[in-house]
Each structure stands twice: as C-alpha cells, then as structure tokens.
Amino acid sequence: MRTNYLFPFNSRYVGIGLILLHIPIKFLWDALYPGDHHQPQPPSAGGSFLVSPPHLFFIGTTLMVLIGLFLIAFSRERIEDEQIIQLRLDSLRWAIYLNYAILLFSLLFTDGGESDHILLLNIWLPLLFFILRFQWVLYRLNRSAASNDADTRL
Amino acid sequence: MKNNIRVERAIKEITQAELAAQVGVSRQTINSIESNKYIPSALLALKIARVFGKAVEEIFHLENSDL
Numbered sequence: 001m002r003t004n005y006l007f008p009f010n011s012r013y014v015g016i017g018l019i020l021l022h023i024p025i026k027f028l029w030d031a032l033y034p035g036d037h038h039q040p041q042p043p044s045a046g047g048s049f050l051v052s053p054p055h056l057f058f059i060g061t062t063l064m065v066l067i068g069l070f071l072i073a074f075s076r077e078r079i080e081d082e083q084i085i086q087l088r089l090d091s092l093r094w095a096i097y098l099n100y101a102i103l104l105f106s107l108l109f110t111d112g113g114e115s116d117h118i119l120l121l122n123i124w125l126p127l128l129f130f131i132l133r134f135q136w137v138l139y140r141l142n143r144s145a146a147s148n149d150a151d152t153r154l
Numbered sequence: 155m156k157n158n159i160r161v162e163r164a165i166k167e168i169t170q171a172e173l174a175a176q177v178g179v180s181r182q183t184i185n186s187i188e189s190n191k192y193i194p195s196a197l198l199a200l201k202i203a204r205v206f207g208k209a210v211e212e213i214f215h216l217e218n219s220d221l
Contacts, residue, residue, distance in 0.1 A: 081179035083192050145185040 004085065007075040015071030022064040029057055062123070069127040073134070087137045095130035157214045160188050162206045177201040 033054070077084050099122060106118045163173060170184045177184075177198060186192035187202075194202070203210040 077180075079180040081183050082195050082198060083179070083183040083186060086192075141182050141186065144189070144191070145182040148185055148189055 004076075004080065005074075006080065007071055009076050009078060011071045012075040015068040015075070018064045018068035018071070022061050022068070025064075026061055029061075066123065066127075069124070069131065073127050073131050077138075083141075084138075087141070088134060091130050091134040091137065094133055095126045098129050099126040155193050155214055155216055155220055156190060157187060159184070159202065159213060162208070162213060166206060168205075173202070173205060176205050 102125065103118065103122060106114065106121070110118065159173070163170070168176075170188070171181045174181045174184045178201070179198065183192065183194075187194050199210050199214055203213045206213060
C-alpha cells in the first residue's frame with residue numbers, strides 16, 4: 001500500500017478560493033485601518049500585542065494564504081502515478097535549494113533589522129516556487145505527450 | 155534503458171491510454187516510457203510485461219551506458 005499523504009484532488013480549488021478570498025479582505029482592512037500593519041503595534045493599555053486587531057488580522061490572512069498554498073501544492077493529481085511522484089519530489093528539492101540559497105544570501109548581506117522580511121519571504125517562497133516549478137514540468141510533460149502523438153500520426 | 159513497448163502495443167493493438175489504464179498510470183507516463191524519457195520502477199516494468207504476456211527482459215533492454 002502506498003501512502004503519500006496528499007490532499008484530495010478537489011482541495012486545490014479550496015486553496016485557490018482561500019487565496020482569492022484574502023485579497024478583498026486585505027483591501028477592506030487597509031481601507032478601514034490605513035498604515036503599516038507589518039510593524040509591531042504598541043500594546044494598548046492593559047492589552048497584549050498578541051490579541052491586538054492588527055496582529056490577529058495578520059495571523060488570519062497569513063493562515064488563509066498559507067493553508068491555500070498548502071492545499072494547492074499538496075493536492076493529488078487526477079492520476080498520481082510514480083512519474084508524477086518523481087516530478088513532485090524534484091520540484092520540492094529545487095524549492096528547498098532556492099529557499100536556502102536566498103536564506104543564506106539574506107543572512108550574509110543584510111543586517112538583523114531585515115529579519116522580519118526574511119521570515120516572511122521564507123513563509124511563502126518554498127511553497128510558491130514548488131507550485132510554479134511543478135505546474136511547469138506537468139505542462140511540459142503534457143505538451144511532450146501531445147507532440148509525440150502528432151509525430152506518430154504523421 | 156530502452157524498450158519496445160510501442161511495437162508490443164502495435165502487435166496487441168492497444169493504445170497508450172488502454173495500456174495506462176491496465177497498469178494504473180497516466181497516458182503521459184506510458185508516453186514518456188516509450189520515448190525513453192522516463193525509466194519505470196521494477197513494479198511498473200513487471201506490470202507492463204504482464205500485460206503483453208512476456209518476460210521483462212523481452213520488453214526492456216539495458217544499454218551500454220547503463221552498464
């Protein structure tokens with residue numbers, strides 16, 4: 001029995017929905033509360049930074065996008081066969097290489113003040129690069145199969 | 155590693171899609187194997203050979219570069 005811990009095929013649409021849904025929410029929030037919400041806000045009297053509205057909004061939208069990216073990245077293909085598993089693994093390896101290259105570059109050439117941005121970048125980048133690379137190789141695979149079909153018919 | 159799946163398919167008169175369905179992979183994977191762009195696992199090679207009723211060595215051949 002092969003267990004590959006992937007989400008069902010249709011969960012990718014839930015992921016796309018979550019990412020699309022976060023856009024109007026972000027615009028609405030920015031319209032209601034203009035300013036830079038990535039910077040820590042001073043806690044209000046008697047309150048904690050962790051339960052302040054900007055922080056809760058940041059956590060909420062980050063979770064929406066992160067869960068969305070996870071569902072898109074790790075949902076099964078219609079036929080999840082051994083070639084797809086190999087392509088998935090290759091893409092994941094490249095995503096890790098790129099992520100650590102950027103992380104090392106950032107650590108070497110930036111000062112400590114940029115650490116928040118580096119952390120944010122590392123949240124999205126591996127998943128985003130994995131999704132782009134994996135979809136690109138799937139596109140090339142389908143195009144190659146279609147091209148071979150055309151050659152065979154000639 | 156080379157193979158003669160395309161010839162065996164022609165003899166048995168089955169399409170890539172039919173072979174793919176019988177061994178439980180996508181048509182694109184059969185296409186990649188036929189074009190020598192993807193080397194199947196031992197399990198998949200055995201399944202393909204079984205569809206044609208032949209030994210694996212009659213379907214798949216090692217090349218000098220594999221030795």
